Amino acid sequence: MRLLHWECxxxxxxxxxxxAFVLFPGPYEMAVFTFLAQPLFAIAAVSYLWKVFVDLRxxxxx
Amino acid sequence: MSFDYIHLVYLFGTLFCVLGILLCIRTxxxxxxKLEDAPPVSLWITRLPAESAAKLIAFVALxxxxxxxVFIANYHTFEGVHEVRGCASCHVMRPMVNDMQxxxxxxxxxxxxxxxxxxxxxxxxxxxxxxxxxxMEAKMTGFRHLARYTTHSYEEPIxxxxxxxxxxxxxxxxxxxxxxxxxxxxxxxxxxxxxEMICLNCxxxxxPTSIQxxxxxPDYARLMEPFR
Numbered sequence: 001m002r003l004l005h006w007e008c009x010x011x012x013x014x015x016x017x018x019x020a021f022v023l024f025p026g027p028y029e030m031a032v033f034t035f036l037a038q039p040l041f042a043i044a045a046v047s048y049l050w051k052v053f054v055d056l057r058x059x060x061x062x
Numbered sequence: 063m064s065f066d067y068i069h070l071v072y073l074f075g076t077l078f079c080v081l082g083i084l085l086c087i088r089t090x091x092x093x094x095x096k097l098e099d100a101p102p103v104s105l106w107i108t109r110l111p112a113e114s115a116a117k118l119i120a121f122v123a124l125x126x127x128x129x130x131x132v133f134i135a136n137y138h139t140f141e142g143v144h145e146v147r148g149c150a151s152c153h154v155m156r157p158m159v160n161d162m163q164x165x166x167x168x169x170x171x172x173x174x175x176x177x178x179x180x181x182x183x184x185x186x187x188x189x190x191x192x193x194x195x196x197x198m199e200a201k202m203t204g205f206r207h208l209a210r211y212t213t214h215s216y217e218e219p220i221x222x223x224x225x226x227x228x229x230x231x232x233x234x235x236x237x238x239x240x241x242x243x244x245x246x247x248x249x250x251x252x253x254x255x256x257x258e259m260i261c262l263n264c265x266x267x268x269x270p271t272s273i274q275x276x277x278x279x280p281d282y283a284r285l286m287e288p289f290r
Contacts, residue, residue: 003092003094004089004090004092004094004120004124005090007124008086008087008089008090008123008124009086009090011082011086011123011124011128012082012083012086012087012090014128014131015079015082015083015086015127015128015131016079016083018075018079018131018132018135019075019076019079019080019083021135021138022071022072022075022076022079022134022135022138023072023075023076025138025142025148025151026151027151027152027208027211027212028212030139030142030208031208031209031211031212033135033139034139034205034208035209037135038132041128041131041132044124044128045124045125045128048120048124048125049125
């Protein structure tokens with residue numbers, strides 16, 4: 001089972017946006033990074049950490 | 063060749079992002095349930111069970127590298143706003159930048175520029191609240207400006223919503239012989255410190271007037287020339 005499919009999708013899109021801003025800084029790239037890429041990273045990270053927590057709980061480790 | 067911050071941003075930003083993209087693709091394709099029988103994976107100086115290696119890679123792809131990329135890009139944001147070019151990249155700022163670089167202009171910004179009173183990053187020196195050292199309110203203002211500019215939800219001429227902080231002027235001028243020699247600076251010292259009175263009350267326009275910056279005005283075309 002591909003457990004982290006859409007988390008990786010979110011992070012992938014966010015990395016592409018961030019790379020565009022790093023290499024070609026401009027107001028639109030900055031806005032895309034600030035208002036889209038960062039929330040996507042956050043969503044991916046929170047969802048990943050939640051799945052880790054659920055996995056640990058299912059193994060009775062936490 | 064000098065190796066300044068922008069080269070580090072390019073280097074580490076590209077490194078984190080490209081590595082992140084590759085590891086995201088790998089993690090997305092990983093079938094965690096079928097790794098128990100897979101052979102161990104060699105990671106530099108150690109060998110890990112395939113499942114542990116996949117989990118480690120997922121952690122790097124979704125936590126470590128995003129944290130690094132976000133840090134680098136935010137650093138880029140706050141450092142990039144130091145440069146005049148960074149300000150001029152939004153076309154609503156062109157009148158201020160073009161006027162500042164116009165040797166025939168008598169505005170406060172132009173006088174600072176042509177007399178080389180500020181050697182570099184001239185915009186930022188007077189509007190230093192925007193960067194890392196500025197307060198949270200100034201940063202929120204910056205993000206609001208960014209959102210309004212990129213969504214075209216503004217009207218020209220733009221007007222400042224917040225009052226300019228005199229401290230930006232006093233950072234350089236206060237304590238100098240020339241500043242201290244002027245009696246009115248002492249008389250109005252408390253009101254200047256509290257922003258009750260602004261420096262421009264006596265020292266003239268900092269930038270072109272809103273009338274000059276209004277589309278259709280005789281100065282508009284000259285002030286809106288592309289930044290060189």
